[in-house]
Amino acid sequence: MTTFPDLPTFVTHLECAMTGEKLPADAPHNLSPAGYPILVRYDLAGVKKALTKRKLAGRSPDWWRYRELLPVRRAENIVSLGEVMTPLISTPRFARSLGTSGEVIVKDEGRLPTGSFKARGLALAVCMAKEFGIRKMAMPTNGNAGAALAAYASRAGIETVVFCPDDTPVVNVNEIAECGARVYKVNGLINDCGKLVGAGAAEAGWFDTSTLKEPYRIEGKKTMGLELAEQLGWQLPDAILYPTGGGTGLIGMWKAFAELEAIGFIGKKRPKMIAVQAAGCAPIVRAFESNSRHAELWKDAHTVAAGIRVPVAIGDFLILDAVRESGGFAIAVEDSAISSTLDEIARLDGVLLCPEGAATAAAYKQALADGRIKKTDNVVLFNCATGLKYPMADGGRPLDRNGPLDFALL
Numbered sequence: 001m002t003t004f005p006d007l008p009t010f011v012t013h014l015e016c017a018m019t020g021e022k023l024p025a026d027a028p029h030n031l032s033p034a035g036y037p038i039l040v041r042y043d044l045a046g047v048k049k050a051l052t053k054r055k056l057a058g059r060s061p062d063w064w065r066y067r068e069l070l071p072v073r074r075a076e077n078i079v080s081l082g083e084v085m086t087p088l089i090s091t092p093r094f095a096r097s098l099g100t101s102g103e104v105i106v107k108d109e110g111r112l113p114t115g116s117f118k119a120r121g122l123a124l125a126v127c128m129a130k131e132f133g134i135r136k137m138a139m140p141t142n143g144n145a146g147a148a149l150a151a152y153a154s155r156a157g158i159e160t161v162v163f164c165p166d167d168t169p170v171v172n173v174n175e176i177a178e179c180g181a182r183v184y185k186v187n188g189l190i191n192d193c194g195k196l197v198g199a200g201a202a203e204a205g206w207f208d209t210s211t212l213k214e215p216y217r218i219e220g221k222k223t224m225g226l227e228l229a230e231q232l233g234w235q236l237p238d239a240i241l242y243p244t245g246g247g248t249g250l251i252g253m254w255k256a257f258a259e260l261e262a263i264g265f266i267g268k269k270r271p272k273m274i275a276v277q278a279a280g281c282a283p284i285v286r287a288f289e290s291n292s293r294h295a296e297l298w299k300d301a302h303t304v305a306a307g308i309r310v311p312v313a314i315g316d317f318l319i320l321d322a323v324r325e326s327g328g329f330a331i332a333v334e335d336s337a338i339s340s341t342l343d344e345i346a347r348l349d350g351v352l353l354c355p356e357g358a359a360t361a362a363a364y365k366q367a368l369a370d371g372r373i374k375k376t377d378n379v380v381l382f383n384c385a386t387g388l389k390y391p392m393a394d395g396g397r398p399l400d401r402n403g404p405l406d407f408a409l410l
């Protein structure tokens with residue numbers, strides 16, 4: 001493929017994340033020939049020469065500021081819906097209620113187009129699909145990924161077919177349909193939906209955009225790590241708590257930190273990477289605790305945090321490797337703790353988390369209590385979607401405007 005001067009191109013090749021087998025960059029890929037996820041590799045020595053912190057500081061506040069570390073080769077293939085660098089929001093009253101001296105910071109991904117961090121991965125997947133001339137993309141989703149794919153693909157003029165479990169939150173299903181995808185509600189879980197996508201890809205030639213079966217979603221999610229490092233003045237926190245479904249974001253951030261070290265922007269220090277799951281669906285936690293490199297399918301998965309209801313993850317070994325190398329851990333939280341922590345942070349600090357984001361806050365409390373996180377640790381919690389997308393309890397109280405009113409009691 002021709003390289004245009006308008007976008008610096010440092011991708012050298014792709015490789016199988018398990019075997020290291022090299023694959024050409026300039027062709028669409030799904031899994032590697034050995035059946036594992038594929039990672040994108042860059043000429044990092046070249047990036048080191050081309051990019052300085054000062055140069056970066058002058059660029060517009062969106063993820064294209066990291067273009068040297070992204071795979072898109074031609075500017076005309078950038079598909080954009082107004083991406084932003086998501087804010088870091090401290091939660092001082094929540095932290096004080098737990099007696100900590102370390103900072104508890106929420107990275108609020110709900111500010112992105114389509115209201116979730118799925119925009120990062122799917123935007124990159126769609127840009128690359130455009131570059132490769134792909135006409136029809138398909139994916140299984142618990143909601144947010146489908147919405148991001150539908151929005152970015154429609155904008156790029158690419159057709160989409162999306163399958164979600166039939167109990168996916170209504171707002172997500174309708175958002176996907178509204179943004180132009182054909183969305184099917186399936187009587188099964190996300191892995192069952194994934195099988196339909198695989199069958200359609202084989203029979204009808206759809207491009208399978210499933211988590212980690214497409215190499216560029218990780219590159220998009222990687223920007224969370226790049227952005228976080230830059231926002232914290234190139235000093236990483238002590239721990240990052242990440243709500244883990246397929247694990248793209250955790251894997252992506254881990255890759256980001258390695259690339260940042262290779263280009264001389266950060267040193268060797270890494271945060272503890274903490275994979276947070278729901279007690280009703282915790283395959284990664286079970287594998288972590290049994291010292292396995294792979295996770296077995298979790299049966300009868302259930303949780304209020306739909307985004308992390310992922311019974312089996314094809315990148316399980318990449319999640320577990322990152323967690324272990326970082327000195328982190330995997331932790332499961334009950335739905336009741338998710339709901340009560342969501343209420344608590346909204347009331348104390350005015351930050352309305354999504355249930356998956358609240359799961360990271362509940363895990364933080366649990367890990368403080370069991371001593372795996374110290375009170376002096378500075379931690380970052382990922383709020384991966386806007387809390388407004390989720391059903392909330394009916395909080396309004398009826399009031400008869402004609403009745404006797406005691407305003408002191410209102």
Ligand SMILES: *Cc1c(COP(=O)(O)O)cnc(C)c1O
Pocket residue numbers: 116118144145211243244245246247248249250307308354356357384385
């Ligand atoms: C997809 C999703 C997750 C899980 O993200 P992965 O990177 O796939 O593990 C968590 N929360 C929400 C709201 C999501 O949409």
